Amino acid sequence: MIYIFVSGGSFGIEEMVSSSGPGLTLLLLLALPLFWALPMALIASELGSAIPDSGGFYVWTQRALGNFWGFQAGWWWSLALLVDTSLYIVLSATYLQNQLGFSDAIYYGICWSIIALFTVVNILGIKIVAIGSSLFAILIISPFVVLAGIGLANWQFNPFIPLTPPDTDLLGHDGALILGLSIGMWMYSGYESMSTLAGEIEEPQRIIPKALMLAVPFVALMYFLPTIASLAAFGKWELFSVDGGDARVSFVDIGRALGGTVLGHALLASAVLGNLALYLDYMASGARPLKALAQNGLLPRCIAKTNDKFGTPIAAITVIAICNAVLILGPFQSLVIIDVLLMVTSYALIFCAAVTLRITEPNLERPFKIPGGLPVLIALVLPAVCLIIFMIWITLTDQSVTVWGLKKFEVFGIHIGWYGLSGLLGIISGPVLYTIFRLKNERAPQ
Helix, strand or coil: CHHHHHCCCCCCHHHHHHHHCHHHHHHHHHHHHHHHHHHHHHHHHHHHHHCCCCCCHHHHHHHHHCHHHHHHHHHHHHHHHHHHHHHHHHHHHHHHHHHHCCCHHHHHHHHHHHHHHHHHHHHCCHHHHHHHHHHHHHHHHHHHHHHHHHHHHCCCCCCCCCCCCCCCCCCCCCCHHHHHHHHHHHHCCCCCHHHHHHHHCCCHHHHHHHHHHHHHHHHHHHHHHHHHHHHHHHCCHHHECCCCECCEECHHHHHHHHHCHHHHHHHHHHHHHHHHHHHHHHHHHHHHHHHHHHHCCCCCHHHHCCCCCCCCCHHHHHHHHHHHHHHCCCCHHHHHHHHHHHHHHHHHHHHHHHHHHHHHCCCCCCCCCCCCHHHHHHHHHHHHHHHHHHHHHHHHHCCCCCECCECCEEECCEEECHHHHHHHHHHHHHHHHHHHHHHHHHHCCC
């Protein structure tokens, strides 16, 4: 399940290659595991072993920073997850549409059918989700191992050239870096997700940290090797796209070109199954913080409703499904950038919670503890926090999208683009909702 939470296959990297350039994409795939994935995996291991509660990171942040910031972490992460889960439906249906060529009506019919089916599976319980994830993982990984082997054996091009697309300003407002960094951070995120299911797992203090530490290097290899192999053997980096078709190429098309029809079909199956597995697992993970927030009176109480037979948060699962059914109407690139902006704000609070608990509760039993004391912990999270600040800044100031003839808005003297405005509204919704529900709870009869 942790492999599925974090990865679910290498699909989506194609957009990094064509938008940010092959060289920068490969460098990001090597650097982000160290500066982004590893800190969160270690912190999720430490806090998950110390506080193995359903609600996971929401409970950690609430305990360390108080109710207000606990709500912000849970709400921002939940908003990001609503966008995130929609991305997996969009990716799986897009791969199918481009390879099979069906109409948009069938496309949306497939999307909504997947949402309905996986809602039922999640309601039936976490054990079924776990079994499905194990089967999915084997089918997802195998074609990429073959693609990497064939690509490396047929090396023709320098995969690091060019570093970025020609005539592109690396730090400019044209969307070159923002999309690549957003997708990279998105693809290396999810290590905290398993914590929300800790209350339903046997021996979570032992199982979760072990799996997290195995997942970090494995996921990095499964991203880097197929990408560098495809660039080295196929070239044509500027054509890479999740969409495929119309002279664009996805990993499915590259696999077909390098390994024949059988590998192409296997990668198509991997693309669809990988995103379905991600959707299955994240629907399960995302429902638990929503339930915890509702139990604490910070969301409508009805969202805390649990299925008596299976013990699953049926109302929270249904809320996610309904939101997904609407959000699939948005394009992949827009969804992933807004998703990452909301996600990194919650990550910043998780990092702060880890440091704060080391100070306020030094004697808290931590079966898994990051060695080296508080200075090492701070040094571990500092690069990730700097990356979060940089990501927020370039997202807020990105002006690569024009809607209704407008590219930017001035907010407190800062020019903010459409991505930044959408993400900023999502962030602001946290304090607003917290205030509303706190006042409502204070007025409610005791």
